[in-house]
Amino acid sequence: MLPQHRSAGYWGSLGRSLAAPSAAAPPAPLWVPAGCQGAQGRFAYKLLHDLFANYTSALRPVEDTERALNVTLQVTLSQIIDMDERNQVLTTYLWVRQAWLDAHLAWDKDTYGGIDSIRIPSSYVWRPDIILYNNADDRFGGSMETNVVLRSDGLIMWDSPAITKSSCKVDVSYFPFDGQRCRLTFGSWTYNGNQIDLHNRLDTADLTDFVENVEWEVLGMPATRNVITYGCCSEPYPDVTYTLLLRRRASFYVFNLLLPCIMVSFLAPLGFYLPADSGEKVSLGVTVLLALTVFQLLVAESMPPSESVPLIGKYYIATMTMITASTALTIFIMNIHHCGPGARPVPPWARRLILHHMARLCCVYEVGESCKSPQRVLGERADGGDAVGLGESPGEGEVGAEARGCPRDRCLCHHDGLLRNVGYIAGCFRRHRAAQRRTGEWKKVAKVMDRFFMWVFFLMVFLMSVLVLGQSA
Template sequence: MAGSWGSLGRGPAAFAAVAPPAPVWVPSGCRGAQGRFAYKLLHDLFANYSSALRPVEDTDRALNVTLQITLSQIIDMDERNQVLTSYLWVRQAWLDAHLTWDKDAYDGIDSIRIPSSYVWRPDIILYNNADDHFGGSMETNVVLRSDGHIMWDSPAITKSSCKVDVSYFPFDGQRCRLTFGSWTYNGNQIDLRNRLDTGDLTDFVENVEWEVLGMPATRNVITYGCCSEPYPDVTYTLLLRRRASFYIFNLLLPCIMVSFLAPLGFYLPADSGEKVSLGVTVLLALTVFQLLVAESMPPAESVPLIGKYYIATMTMITASTALTIFIMNVHHCGPGARPVPPWARRLILHHMARLCCVYEVGESCKSPPRAPGGRAGRGDAGGPGESPGEGEVGTEAGGCPRDRCPCHHDGLLRNVGYIASCLRRHRAAQRRTSEWKKVAKVMDRFFMWVFFLMVFLMSVLVLGKAA
């Protein structure tokens, strides 16, 4: 059997004649005689032959059928419908006990090629076929040898169902099974076996999206619920790994770059009015990418890895937009706002400001830290440094006895005191407003670095999990 397979060859070469010996000169009459012998052989073989019956001498014995699959090309992998379209060469070999002859009686003819419809053929089909038309193999010739061995090599474009697992998309791998077996003959009638332990990949045309890692073959004998007889089958498991470069450059990298834009919304000045707009725009962009991924994936319970990354990023951007709205509310606190609490003054304006390098105009990271609340304490106390005019008025009022001052001096002092108190209240309100603005600025800078770190860690986790 192995020698006969070797003489048949592979692919389209299987349809060619057996390689003749070195060319010698033969009279034309001899060539015509060999053609007459071939015609006589064909007539004698099929004079009383029926292609409807299993070709065995003893009907109680099983007929051995050898199967070999050659993968030529992966045409398409439809993940959403879970259908694999592939181009295969299906090779079958068996022994027909009714088609034997003595080659010496027919001028040494050892093999002939005849249409496959002339002989009995095993009804080997693809069990997990997903084709609407359920088409079979192409009607090609078979190679019939003098000892009764038949070789049938036929190409076929098959659509097989394949359970697609997209949990690690676009860094996923798939295992698609191609199960071949007889539809009507059980194991007691046809003994189906695989010729090799793997599928033939020597003539495989490389696919731009999928890399073939292997195609192991296993023989199974299954007893179905409908019948008590065993039914053998040969299952080829196609091991595929997705080439992720296309999806990395078109789906993953744009998402990562857009995600790094979200923390920059905290860096925008609050008076620009574009902080919330940036967050909403980034959220819409990620929604578009999420829809593109969802359209190509099957509606399964398992969420793709890139889909999880999109959802996590969108959640983070939603949180950053909500925090931006809260910080803008803090920034725009009016003059009537309460003073900054002592704990916030100590934690935010002192420790977090130094941590995030947020200083007022004229200060830097190398400047000595200013005591928190020093200016506010002096201003609220109404010290001489805050209102020089008030000090002069106070001195003049203290130096001039009340009973010796003219009567109009009392009204003047009251007006000056009212103006001084208004000035103190105005400056205190400005200080409270500036402190709240600084609190908002420190929180902006702090959350910017926090969200930058979150985006970086998420990207590293996604790539690390994929690896």
């Protein structure tokens, strides 16, 4: 797209100044000699010579030096080239239009063949030293040296493209669902408000020729005029500040950073579902923790080192804390699962709370049972087992009966040594069964705790994901 002065108005003025004859003079006949057709060119050359014969571009072009020169500024945003969040630098491509009235460059267009406007290099005329105050470019380059449009009444319009790098305070608290407000402040560097009175032509920047950016959506670019008195000087300095309102397009970050984190987070509670004898429960938690650490480093590399933690960073930290807690609980539960034969019996309160209420809540039953089958009374197995365990073994009972029924003088079973050996074997068998029963109860306690914490952590992951999406909305 071309600037405004290069559209229909440009060609109209160019035709009037260089091709069309004066409005007061009749059209030239076809039989006029060819040398007379260059009269407009000679008028333009004479005009340029007369205007700049005693002109200097070093002084402010006003008749009264006590009066301020009015300068209007208009900015057209063409493209957002880059937004460096880490260094907090915004790179944009702008068209800057400045207009002012030069009292020394006015002429009577009838005297010069009806020439109403000319285009000359901008270095020929005086130009206001309007720069970008918050420039962040190390080379500090200004606008391109383009021509200016000089009208017969002394009005000068200077349109120049410029690639600017401006400092922008980046707030990443809601990254990747954040919005930014970047300010571009234009003002004169040496002329104060008593010498140059700077105004914005419109209340907003021109966005009609803006090229859409793949990462940022432009919501607007309002303009405001400010008059500031700096500490160095007592005179006021006017400036025009354009506030670029941006909103990040979050689709890229959602699919590449947020969704993988959510899916990895849902793997952490499944570590409680793994059988304790598999040996992979702790390995799964550590692997998920390392994966989230990699995602956290990717986010940290692109964010500025500020105190405000981005929203996705908070989600990563909360998820990593949850996975660390789940890994620690897994180690604790595995210690309960692998209780040896010398473990103490399950306390009565744990038997009631865990093996009765929590087991029914989490649907943890013995082999062959399910949520639909009637639950056996907890004390039944223990009482029955104790009855069998505390009583004599079948072999011992038969041997004892045989010993009681066998006459002492006819059978050798009554020997005291044999009875002691049989009693020792029966006692070992009873102790082994009691140790197995205690180990099985502790394993069931560990299984119930695994299932309970699995559902608790699933709920925590779901709530954290909903909170992140809710804050982004």
